[in-house]
Amino acid sequence: MTFLELTNIRKDFGPVTAVDAFNLQVTGGEFISFLGPSGCGKTTTLRMIAGFEKPTAGQIKIGNNDVTFAPPNQRNIGMVFQSYALFPNMTVAGNIGFGLKIAGTPQNDIKQRVDEMLALIHLPNFGDRYPYQLSGGQQQRVALARALAIRPQLLLLDEPLSALDAKIRLELRSEIRRIQQELGITTIYVTHDQEEALSLSDRIVVMNKGKVEQVGTPFEIYNYPQTQFVASFVGMLNQLHCTVANAAQGVLLYQNQPINTGAALAYADGTAVNVLLRPEELHFGNGHGDNQLTGRIETVSFLGATVRVQLNIGDTTLTMDVQNERQLELPRAGQTQVVSFPPHACWVMSHNGSGQ
Amino acid sequence: MKKGSLWSWFWVALGAIYLLLPLTGTFIFSLRAKKDTLSFVAYQNAFSDPKFLESFGFSVLMALLTIIVSLLITVPTAYWVQLRLPRLRPVVELLTLLPFVIPAVVLVFGLIRIYSRPPLALTGSSFTSNILLIAGYTVLSLPYMYRAVDNGLRTIDIRTLTEAAQSLGAGWPTIILQVIFPNLRGALLSGAFLTFAIVIGELVLAAFLARPAFGPYLALLGQNRAYEPAALAIVSFALTWACVGLIQFLGRGKTDRDRGLAGPG
Amino acid sequence: MAQIAQKDAPRPVMAGLKRANISWAWLGVAPFFLFAFAFMILPALSLFTGSFVDRQGSFTLDNIIGLSQPFILNAYWLSIKISLVTAIAGGLLGFFLAYAVTVGGLPLPIRNVLMTFSGVASNFAGVPLAFAFIATLGRVGFVTVLLKSLLGINIYDAGFNLYSFTGLSLTYMYFQFPLMVLIITPALDGLKREWREAAENLGASNWHYWRYVALPILLPSLLGTMILLFGNSFGAYATAFALTGGSLNLVPIVIGAQIRGDVLNNPGLGYALALGMVVVMAISIAGYTALQRKTERWLR
Secondary structure, eight states: OOEEEEEEEEEETTTTEEEEEEEEEEEEEEEEEEEEEETTTTTHHHHEEETOHHHHHHHHEEETTTTTOOOOOGGEEEOOTTTTOOOSSSSSHHHHHHHHHHHHHHHHHHHHHHHHHHHTTOTTTOOOOOGGGGHHHHHHHHHHHHHTOOOSEEOOOOOOOTTTHHHHHHHHHHHHHHHHHHHHEEEEHHHHHHOHHHHOOOOEEEEETTTTEEEEEEHHHHOOBBHHHHHHHOOOOEEEEEEEEOOOOOTEETTEEEEEOOOSSSSSSSSSEEEEOOGGGEEESSSSSEEEEEEEEEEEOOSSEEEEEEEESSEEEEEEEOOOOTTOOOOOOEEEEEEEEOOOOOOETTTTSBBB | OOOOHHHHHHHHHHHHHHHHHHHHHHHHHHTTSTTTTOHHHHHHHHHHOOHHHHHHHHHHHHHHHHHHHHHHHHHHHHHHHHEEEEEGGGHHHHHHHHHHHHHHHHHHHHHHHHHSSSSSSSSSSSSHHHHHHHHHHHHHHHHHHHHHHHHHHTTTTTHHHHHHHHHHTOOOOHIOOOOHHHHHHHHHHHHHHHHHHHHTTTOHHHHHTTTTOOHHHHHHHHHOOOOHHHHHHHHHHHHHHHHHHHHHHHHTSSSSTTTOOOOOO | OOOHHHHHHHHHHHHHHHHHHHHHHHHHHHHHHHHIIIIIIIHHHHHHHHHTBBTSSSSSSSSHHHHHHHHHHHHHHHHHHHHHHHHHHHHHHHHHHHHHHHHHHHHOHHHHHHHHHHHHHOOOOSSSHHHHHHHSSSSOOHHHHHHHHHHOOOTTTTTTOOHHHHHHHHHHHHHHHHHHHHHHHHHTTOHHHHHHHHHHHHTOOOOHIIIIIIHHHHHHHHHHHHHHHHHHHHHHHHHHHHHHHHOOOOOOHHOOOOOOOOHHHHHHHHHHHHHHHHHHHHHHHHHHHHHHHHHHTTTO
């Protein structure tokens, strides 16, 4: 059942169109991420949902109410900002209870709710501290508690983890997901970090230059990108320029080498296409599928769990990720290496960017 | 809070009137020296008075000397405190706040008490009295000069620059002349212009130490003439505007607090 | 042996260098401390000791007690009154002005002009300022004459007098409210947009935001600056003297008269007066600094 619906949302700032033709339907309890590079319009869209910007065109409905032009303080939406935005003159308890105080809730109820929230974010004794006494991660947790204390119908998060250290980011990431699932609250999460989006979301909206590129589950976005942009923005990507040799049998030609994609192609014979390959789908040796390529190793980077190898196969360099094993013999730069990959690892995309 | 609401315009209008009315009034008043006509007679009279040039020249000289003394005292101090003696910082900053705690009239009281009797008699001759005056002016300008230099040093991260220069083989003279001073130039000039503005119009120290400065000259003029004081008030305002304008120009992008223009904070 | 000697050799040289560096540093800051001692600490101390000494040079508390005589008390009261009035009025006007050009959303050029003008006006105190107000609101001043000829109102007949407490207050305001504008504007800039948005999000109206978030955050800065304005006015001499010629018995004026010619018939009393003034200024500066520090901690 659709809980949040954005229809044909468009936002212009003077002559610049920041968001265009944005359509989305969100089910209650879903965790949606807006993912994209800086300036793609994800924050602007979030702010329109919150009410801090008015759409130039289109409609926003929450529940069954049209809130397109409702002021922000009447939407009952909780928001978490990148810079935490805790009120410096109030204690943690004061911050968390602020929304309830404004609404005129009795003191006892406020205290009870604040204690609940403090327990939820695992900071039970921090009520009397001031924001400047807290670390970044703690401040963000308090900000989350503050947003949730008012029992909002929607939770919005604007790049909440960007200002934090890597380790804290990981901890807090799972905290946020845990709390969201515990409360079952519909959540929109804006980020430019694809790992965050992939690990947290039920669905991801990939945006670029104000438009929606693709909406789908993390698995779909990663493995079945619909556009060139989505394919290259999410995860690392290898691209081979091929031509269609035999569309019916799904065979392509790469530099006079046949590539078997395993399924029929919807392109005419002779069309120029790109084959997209994820680094983890390429393997050393010739035992992993009937597609083989040979090249010269350029660099080997040991990343811990993965070994990243750059392989020069002539007109392009492939990046491949090999899983680390203790008895792995690390290849060396300059060596000749054969790599192979199965047909289903191939994702074919036309030159103008629509995928198959 | 709508953009540019009515109340905002109201307050700005009120502020503008308060700031501009005395200036316009003074200017028009200064043009009325000759009966029934507007003329610059008052300005001519004021500038042609020999005592004007004498006292103004005297004050300019005192200002320049004060700036030099002030720089000689504050720049090394700010430099060494930042670089080597950070524990001295609270002491130094407290000392630079003292001039606010000891207003000019109290300062001159104390200076006279100590330096008018042997063995420290400085009020005997004009030369030594001038020294006392310059010392007093340096005290008055100390907070502003120190803050300008200190902020300037902090902005250019003097410690890192010095270390980088040293690692590249530079000796102390090179560091001071080619690394520190060029980067500090803006801050030093700001401090200098502020000091200049303070000294030029200063009354208390000059009057009580009986020095022939511009301030006492103005005060005397005010007791005897009507239009010339107004003319000189306009000139004085223009001079202050020039100084502040230059300070703001030099410090493009920094706040007025950083440039030392606003209070002791 | 030779090897041990070689190992030890660098260290004394390094230590020597370090010691030399610190010595240079102390040498470098010496002039400052000497100057501060000679021309700030010594004069202040001499006033301090002078307050506790009688004509014969022996210790006495009579001077301090003498501060309670009516003439002196009136002087302090007058100074406090004018400082309070101009600090509060100047503080409020300055705050509303600063508000108008920051949060109030007026165009940037207006803000820049206001800042420049405030920088000039706050430094314009003294004799020229007094002249400017005499030329504007004096008996034949520009505005006085204008009101008489245009509206038939004679403000002097109506009881206004520039050379009075009210007139001096108006004159002091000229440099007080611009000082507030200069100091409070950064604090207003420091009000993060996200605080307002977070508050709105949580259901706050405009009034709620100002009452619970913005004003409490600004209060230390506002209060601190008003205290600074108080001190600024309390210590002012030149403007008051040039405007009223010494007829208004403010503490600085009395001290000035005392320097000129022992009008109090008791040098020690003069020094006690000066000491009292330093105490007031010290409290004012201390209050301002403490409150500024609080603001900086919050707005970090």
